[in-house]
Amino acid sequence: MTRKPQARTAQTRDRLVAAARDIVAETGLAGLRTEAVVARAATAKGTFFAHFPDKDHLLALLLAEILRAEVAQLAVPASREQLADNLDRVFAAFSSEPERLTLLVRFSGPVGVGLGIDEVIHDVIAGFAGGLAGMQARGMIAPGGDPALLGEGLVAFLFHAAASAQCPLTTMDKDAARRRAQVLLHRLTDALLWPGTESAGKAARSGG
Amino acid sequence: MTRKPQARTAQTRDRLVAAARDIVAETGLAGLRTEAVVARAATAKGTFFAHFPDKDHLLALLLAEILRAEVAQLAVPASREQLADNLDRVFAAFSSEPERLTLLVRFSGPVGVGLGIDEVIHDVIAGFAGGLAGMQARGMIAPGGDPALLGEGLVAFLFHAAASAQCPLTTMDKDAARRRAQVLLHRLTDALLWPGTESAGKAARSGG
């Protein structure tokens, strides 16, 4: 017969997550070692894998926390400038560590349900969609598109730009690659939201 | 002083690539083991890493070959239906193995120059761009957008859809996830190319 989970199960899991959270805060996602996690949580390595299918699942959990904190503060955009600003912030949140993009790609689909990644992405899309709906009502973007779909389009562009910015730490100027990707992101956005006026959006932003 | 590379260098490298190519053909990208490669190529493991920075660089090289073969046959699209068909084929090529998407994301940026991934992606974009330019001239898509930029937008949607389709082999229906992602891809494409007529494109395709 199946029996209700023991009381210590949740405690052990919490200890593991807390230990991992601390380590990630200190070393970044890429610096996390399962050995270090179980040492700090005072469990055996096997226990780790009894609670998480693999290391990346735990990392995805923590990434969702981090992204939620970095993205929750974003206001619903009400102007072209605010929209561009939000795009830049989410872009930064998605690509500040290479590991983040890898995890997002791996866990953005059905695989990630339950880890929080899907919720974060959904919230980002919803934030864009809400802003776009308002702007559409005020005639500030091209009419006729479904705001939710346009929001998903923006997130698609974010992923693409983040991937294009991928760059080993050693070679070439990292900021240059990032800035180039950001320009691409904004031009694509303009093409989707203000068809036929790609350059106008850039001009409007550079004025602010 | 630096001296010209020895004759055997290229041979050894070719043996390694050939061995890896055979293994990938047999087991898929995920099934490749460096031990197996060096065994088949009759070299030591250290030699492998003298020729490639890591395993993924070699895999990216092979993936570029594979994608080139799968994508080279695509005709420049001259109609909505052909465009949709090309999108489906590239989507399939990008997402048929989970490992493919991972490698594409990692090596689509500046990191991937010299491995062929960047060329493949460039060719795909150029293919779409060429088709879109023609369709634009004939008034078949919304006017005013830069075809090259629109092509890049389509590739961005491809990546997003492929990520959304990510699904562990064990849980849920793989085809269902893929079909859902494909619908998303087509709706996004319609929003970009035929703003305000998302459903029309679907209807046109379902008739063919």
Add this chain to the structure above:
DNA sequence: TCCTATATTTGACCGTGGTCATTATTAATC
């Protein structure tokens, strides 16, 4: 042809993610 500096190869070795048979603990029942 011999010498030597450089290029290339080698394989024992290591770090780290992940497994699994075994042991310890606990919920449920009497």
Add this chain to the structure above:
DNA sequence: GATTAATAATGACCACGGTCAAATATAGGA
């Protein structure tokens, strides 16, 4: 409280990617 069956924790072990000091082979010059 004693018994037992399910649940959780353990850590020795393995697989595999990647390293590096030492060994070997070669280009180029005398």
